[in-house]
Amino acid sequence: MHPLLQENLTSHIDLTEEELERIDGLFQQKTLKKKHYLLQEGETSQGLAFVVSGLLRSYKVDSSGFEHVIQFAPAGWWMTDMKSFSRQTPAELFIEALEPAEYLFITKSKLDFAFKAFPKLEKHFRLLAENAVIAYQQRLIGNLSQPAIERFANFCQLYPTLTQTLPHKQIAAFIGVTPEFFSKMINNTPLPG
């Protein structure tokens, strides 16, 4: 099993070597080239991805054609369209590789099997979902109460490594401003001295 996945799975629950081996067998290793899609709007999510290297993003295209980034997933993060995955309905989101990515993929039916075979996993994924609730709630509060420059500061804390490497356009689409305004905003911050 990939060490990142093992570290993730055993962060909340104990699993034996054998259990880890059998769980590992349920995942497929996959790759995605830059600008290629793991999921497109209208498709139904086949499963859950655990990113091992590279970078994925999920985003929504609104009725005006504007993109809104829901999540970035660098190595060690899970990625899916939760609504489409959980309810097996057509996706509203796109999931795309911003950088060439390797990931471990588990289908919904195999994950459901894993929950039966290893009930401890329910707790792990419950805690992952609770953490996601907390993260979304923090972001919602930020969007409701903070100006764009502070949301950008929060972004830098949430994704410190991505802040340097990501195109500004993608950061703008995450914090909820236009690329034009983002450019003006960061170039108008008064420098010390």
Add this chain to the structure above:
Amino acid sequence: MHPLLQENLTSHIDLTEEELERIDGLFQQKTLKKKHYLLQEGETSQGLAFVVSGLLRSYKVDSSGFEHVIQFAPAGWWMTDMKSFSRQTPAELFIEALEPAEYLFITKSKLDFAFKAFPKLEKHFRLLAENAVIAYQQRLIGNLSQPAIERFANFCQLYPTLTQTLPHKQIAAFIGVTPEFFSKMINNTPLPG
């Protein structure tokens, strides 16, 4: 056990009469008067509330003193500050009764015991958390891509019964506008005829 709680618990998993009885024993019945608090900022959440009657809301007070409603909880809904509850850290949110409320309360330690005694419950609460993730994601997308009037339309679909009874001020604090702008907005919608 209260029929609303039984309906909730058995919506995703099967539980015997005996299991339901023993789970019921872990809850305390409580009431809250109008404008009284179940949780205040800075306190640590003691547990999880299942509303049986009345109406609760959770909200954040931002650095300018402005209130932002995170959630309304009428009968049949769960309510907590997930971050404070899950991590046992000081709450950022207030939980308050907008209408006199009855609720069933389970402490974190009793819920943790319940997860050990009835592992099936993990699945139920995992699915609840997944649904919360989906709801927050939908709301986030709405805040990023829709003007206030459309967010209000979404609100009317999410809480159809509350739309009639709630003070406009509370709805404004949920969809993310000032009461003044909310008033102008709904009084400027052109009437047919």
Add this chain to the structure above:
DNA sequence: CGGTCTCTTGACGGAGTTCAAAGCTAGTGG
């Protein structure tokens, strides 16, 4: 009745958008 809270209305202000144009960067194909 008085006081507090909600709702409304108006004038003004500001954060962020839209549209347009230009320079820059990077990937791509021949």
Add this chain to the structure above:
DNA sequence: CCACTAGCTTTGAACTCCGTCAAGAGACCG
């Protein structure tokens, strides 16, 4: 290895949605 194109970034002016401040009219409650 160069030329071309497509996408990213910047800048400016006009504009919009929504907030702020202020004042007044109702509504509820002790």
